[in-house]
Amino acid sequence: MNNESRGILLGFIGIAIFSLTLPATRFITPYFDPIFIGLGRASVAAIFAAIILFFFKPPLPNKQQLKYLIVTASGVVIGFPVLTSWAMKTVHASHAGVVIAIIPLLTAIIATLISKERPSKCFWLISFIGTTIVVSYTLLQGNLRFQTGDLLLLAGSLLGALGYAVGGKVSQQLGGWQVICWVLLISFPFIIVPTLLNQPEDYTTIPTEVWLSFTYLALMSQLFGFFLWYKGLAIGGIARVSQVQLSQPFLTIIASIILLNEHFNSTTFLFAIGIVLVIAISRKMPITIREKTA
Secondary structure, eight states: OOHHHHHHHHHHHHHHHHTTHHHHHHHHTTTSOHHHHHHHHHHHHHHHHHHHHHHHOOOOOOHHHHHHHHHHHIIIIIIHHHHHHHHTTTSOHHHHHHHGGGHHHHHHHHHHHHSSEEEOHHHHHHHHHHHHHHHHHHHHHTTSSOOHHHHHHHHHHHHHHHHHHHHHHHHHHHOHHHHHHHHHHHHHHHHHHHHHHTSOSOGGGSOHHHHHHHHHIIIIIIIIHHHHHHHHHHHHOHHHHHGGGGGHHHHHHHHHHHHHOOOOOHHHHHHHHHHHHHHHHHTTSOEEEOOOOO
């Protein structure tokens, strides 16, 4: 198996882990403040990240890598988790799963700006078709207008894509697990205070299954899922592997139906199928790597 195929496989497993993020977030929103969900899960993950870094003792990031890590943190630790947590108060998880499918296109665009990857025109065409499907679905479900939750999801998607692309780039130097661990550790001093200020008044009234869902968000969605995702981006190419995330809506819809008993919507299912087909086609589109010039 070549690096591209390995990257796509690791990326898909990471996305499968991420696909439960929105249903889990939707499930716990009645019990927690969105700030506590978005930053609290990262605070818990940061504690485990610190333990991992202490155990393996990797070299400290250099100044340039530190800049990349800070940008990554703004997207995957603060921006995306907080904004999607707010959005889950007004939209269904299955709906949100399709809206955030715009992330792969945004990630590919950012990748071309910060890396040597140069996707072909056909690749961009297929990516824009995927984005058109997402926008069409959003407008259709929102009675031909964007809902407040959609705007939050789109803003979160932009920040998430930034974190994915920049994190994928620095993963080529540090490795996927180091990137997310350093990102969480760097973020901890800035997120622990708002987490504590927005924590629930009485922890004992929170059902066990809610805490289990919160734990999944902290350890799987915010930590271990990124081990595989960033590794996949690093070895398979950011633009190429990012398109795997188009499969997340389909996986999220299935999870929402099973775990949250959300109503099966044939329109959502058909749009998700269309997005998955885009992935299969984009897999065949060429991407070149720009070589350094003298």
